[in-house]
Amino acid sequence: MTDEVIGGAGIPPYGASGEYGQNGNSQSAHAANNTMHVGNIQPMPEYSVGQMHTEMPTAIPPTASISQDSSYAPYMNIQPEQTDNGAVDFQPSRGHAVAKHKRSHLSLIIISGLLALIITVLVLGFFGARSYYAHKAAPGVSFAGENVSGLSEHDLKQLVSSKSASSGLTISDGNGGRSTAKLKELGVQVDAGATVQNILSAKNHNQFAKLNPFEHESVPMVVSVNKGAMNNYLTETFVHQDKRSLPSSIVYDKDSHRFLAHEGKDGSAPRMDSVTSAVEKISQSPGQTIPVKISYHDTSMPITKDTAIQAADDANKRLTTPMVIENGKGGTLTIPVEQVAQWIKPVSDPQKGTITLSYDTEAVTSYAAKELSANLNQDMVVEKNIKNPQGEVLTVTNKGVDGVKIKDTGTTATQILDQLKSGQITPIKAVADVEPHKVESRTVNYDVPNGDMWVEVNLTTQTATAYAGTTQVKSFPICSGLPRNGDESDLGTFFINVRYAVQTMRGPGYVSPNVPWVSYYNGSEGFHTALWNYDAIAHGDAANRGSHGCINMYEQDAKWIYDNCPIGTMVKVIGDQPTQPVR
Structure with a gap:
């Protein structure tokens, strides 16, 4: 084996x-x-x-x-x-154990990375959501039973206006009297702006809670009730004229530009408690029509005439002094009295027997936003002047104007309201950005040959001579102002500032239509054609047939001045007033 x-x-x-x-x-x-x-x-x-x-x-x-x-x-x-x-x-070898350890370490890294990624996504999502809802209604916020999450201020204003317009009461008295009225008819004023701001600020107590869609908040509609107007509507609708109890009131009279007191009377009046309660219910859930029943009671004049007179006096104090808004650079806006009167809202309370003054915040804010910029903004205008070689300003040919751009009209609106409430009316400076005007200078030299153009008017010789620096260019016969009644031509150094190819000239006691080639240098004094006074020009007869102060000339000579002497040209008037013709 x-x-x-x-x-x-x-x-x-x-x-x-x-x-x-x-x-x-x-x-x-x-x-x-x-x-x-x-x-x-x-x-x-x-x-x-x-x-x-x-x-x-x-x-x-x-x-x-x-x-x-x-x-x-x-x-x-x-x-x-x-x-x-x-x-x-x-046991398994060391190499096997090391491999197993590496696999465990890799798993830990992967899990940590996933957790970090999840946290990053959550953080970015939070800040992204906070940015998105910064100027929108937060998740979970409702108005009038509707979810308004994500709606902008503009959209919310439209929604509030729509719900306000569709809100009302169906009122009955149990005796066959019945009427359906909108809130405005009942003297109920809806503050859409305040309502929208309340919606936008809902759930602001905590940033995390604000973005939590499972935390809910319903925002009511902001309303104010003019009980005097409500009483008037109910009385006129349900009480016969002969039986009515009417409070004294105040009304603005356009003819006299003042508030006037109207006396009331004793009689029967509706009870308003059930109506005001229904309005409160409407404010919590607007956009519907609620049924309500009223009753009556006998009463004396709810508001006395003396109370109305005092209220009218208080309102008129706000109208006595004009309300002026300034832009800080010479521009002003005076608010018409009728406009100020529209902002004053008398609030009657028949149950208390009082008349108080309130002010239409929304109307004032809207007026300021529309009218301040339209009336107080001004474009910057470059100043243009003429200097001599030494740098001295000889004349300003175009006045500089600082630019003004109105901003933050809400602040000015608040100042208007504060003055109306206090009754202390003083000029208000609007908030504005100012652009300082620029300056452009032109240097002239009259003391050298062939220098800058200027004109010398010699009353003694009744001539006008044009010079280019020290070089004489052309001389013209003239007729100056009549030396009496203040019509004589003024002596001094002036500069041409306004020109017209044709002008209808007007003054005390005269009208001269279609006068050609007019060049003013001293207010209403200037060079111009005088077709009606050629003979006086020919003889230099200012003593008897002189002008109202201007320099009368032949047409071709007045045109030469117009063509060759632009705005800014110096004019020196010298000599003595003649007592007889000089030619």
């Missing part, structure tokens, strides 16, 4: 050092069977024949005990480990 081959090489019989079983009889076991059975030992590496006897360890039976320093373990890819009973246990 031959030995069984394991791993491709023959295995020699166990020697004296090997043990087989527990009786130690290795020789007889080998002789009897001549075949070795190895338990669960892993296959050994292949060896060449030359290596077998020097490197190959003796095979180990399945039940053999191997000491901790056993030389077989390295060949079996097993690490020995001492157990409690002294036997050796074999």
